Amino acid sequence: VTGVWSIVVAGGSGRRFGRRKQFSLLGGRPVLEWAVEACRPVSSGVVLVVPAEGSSASSESHGADVVVAGGPSRSESVRRGLDAVPADAVVVLVHDAARPLASASVFDAVVDAVTRGGVDGAVPGLAVADTVKTVTEVDGVRRVAATLDRRTLVVVQTPQAFRADVLRRAHREGAESGIEATDDATLVEAIGGSVCVVPGDPGNFKITTPDDLRAAEERLPAAGAG
């Protein structure tokens, strides 16, 4: 696909991302290599953002075209990745390095939604199976404030696809206003951009625990596991 670049984010503060989870071995290869490889079919190029401290790790490309050092936050890491994306890229994908099992169809769906036009971004979303409530803390006790209508809720994943110009502007303005966003779509929404939701993939979970790693191991495609 011409003009589509991907940013795989393995950097960040490590508060949320277990620092080493993306380097854990899955089917004999680091988790992040699977994430980079998953981007390949739809990408002209892939930028990998690695933790700034992991200089030994960053000396390897892990299959990416460009490797850059991340910043102190997830958003800052994506910004550094964006700086390495060629100026003529039309669509930019952002993908978590800790999601090695994203399917080709999820990549196709978000890229298609953005290239078709009418939206600035597309994210994979899953229905919420559990009851979700909002809480407020009163005198040290957490009380239920409201129960949300779960039919209107989605849990979002990566890859997330965006018009390159809109994502660049969203990150520029997000940096200026200091928004702490947990995904890139939030920054695009904050500047008034439109983001659509395509069906997510339950198998595209984020590796955050040893249990997740074992579950991922069982789901590896046979060809890649050797």
Next chain:
Amino acid sequence: VTGVWSIVVAGGSGRRFGRRKQFSLLGGRPVLEWAVEACRPVSSGVVLVVPAEGSSASSESHGADVVVAGGPSRSESVRRGLDAVPADAVVVLVHDAARPLASASVFDAVVDAVTRGGVDGAVPGLAVADTVKTVTEVDGVRRVAATLDRRTLVVVQTPQAFRADVLRRAHREGAESGIEATDDATLVEAIGGSVCVVPGDPGNFKITTPDDLRAAEERLPAAGAG
């Protein structure tokens, strides 16, 4: 504990609850028996609500003191369970039959919160690890409406504990107004009741897929698995 009764809900329409999941074998015993047993330490008695159609299944007690047939919805099933709870019960717990691994400490926490006073109910809640957005559908396209502040969100589990009088009133009024609630706390909230959130247990997941069953099998306490 005197005056605490538990309702284990295995009934309901089966749309959400895979109909047979609560009867699947876990460590050689039906999932719902583990759920009933988990209620025991804090309960004077346990009412089990089974699917109305499963008459062969309902002829077994599965360790409960009372077995009743469920209704067409989860709320209606709980109402039928409530009718079988003695009038002098002070606290009523509601627990999903598909959550066999709820820990004793979660049961203690919700019962303690209600018996301590000051609230009408208590639910276990887990922090939300993923980004959650609300969506609206415009011309058949699902668009992001807002990204929620996940620090204010909890995913709630069972067991949920309530003052018996408040839960009875909540279910009476919920039936009259026809609310389709996904948990009992929602009905209590709807009549203005106060519900607090205690720390949930990540291991207390609901069995909805074969993968869940396998994960539960690995977590069974050794003494019970034989």
